[in-house]
Amino acid sequence: MTTDQNEQLSSRDKVLLAALQMIGENPGAKLSVRAVAARAGVSTGSLRYHFPTQRELQDEVLTRLYDVVISEDRIHDRTVPARDRLVDCLRQVLAPAGVGAGAREASRIVHEQFIAPEPTEQVKQAYAALEREGRRRVEYWLTVLTDEGALTAGDTSRRARFLLTVLNGLALERALPSEGSILEAENDTLYMAVDAVLGSEAS
Incomplete structure (x- = not known):
């Protein structure tokens, strides 16, 4: 500019x-x-x-960033089974960090910014803003699937927290050495997590 x-x-x-x-x-x-x-x-x-x-500023900035990185359109494409759509949306969250060197750099930044320092109020607020926006997105996807009948009504916040915990683990795995295909194992894990959330209502 x-x-x-x-x-x-x-x-x-x-x-x-x-x-x-x-x-x-x-x-x-x-x-x-x-x-x-x-x-x-x-x-x-x-x-x-x-x-x-500061929270309002952080939330607005993160919303803008997520809008660029993550498309909301995919979750609405009913020509694709609900479980595949949800996996694709979750995969978008992991994509920006990449695999190997990119994932290691992303993990290093998270460690330096949020794990290594003393958890001051500023550090807590910065991390909470990231977590809040991520949870909001996942809850939105789950709400869409509930509204269309692909997911039974339930504790959306709890389900979102579970899926985000899985994503955190997968993001860390991307940074660690691996003998096999990281992406293949990741795909299996994502489908297992999504199936656990969708249960017998998957379609």
Whole structure:
């Protein structure tokens, strides 16, 4: 984006662009109000006007990122069985990190940003924002399947938490040495997890 184009953006869009750039450069960036405002070239007051809390800013940025990385269209394609659609959606969550070197780098960043440091309030809030947006997406997919009758009504939040736990384990496996095909084993695990959630209602 050129300087002229950046000048034409609203202050809200400047804040979002700056925050997205910071996340792009460092996926574990904490998005502090001062740092984002400085990067955006706006006052902290202007940032607070659009995003009164750091949580609101983090949630909006992560929503935008997920919108780019994860397509919501797939879950609505009823020409494909429900279990395949849900597996495909979950696979999209894993895709950005890649396998091998990419997955190791992603794991390193997660470790440095959220595991190694003391769990300060800022670290907790940054991780909670990531987890919240991921859970929201998975709950949405499950709700779509429930509404169409492919999944019996139940505790959507609990089911989403289970699937996200499986995804966390698979993301770590992608970073670890493996003798066989990581993606083949991953596929088996995803289908097993989805079948456990869908139960006898899979279609």
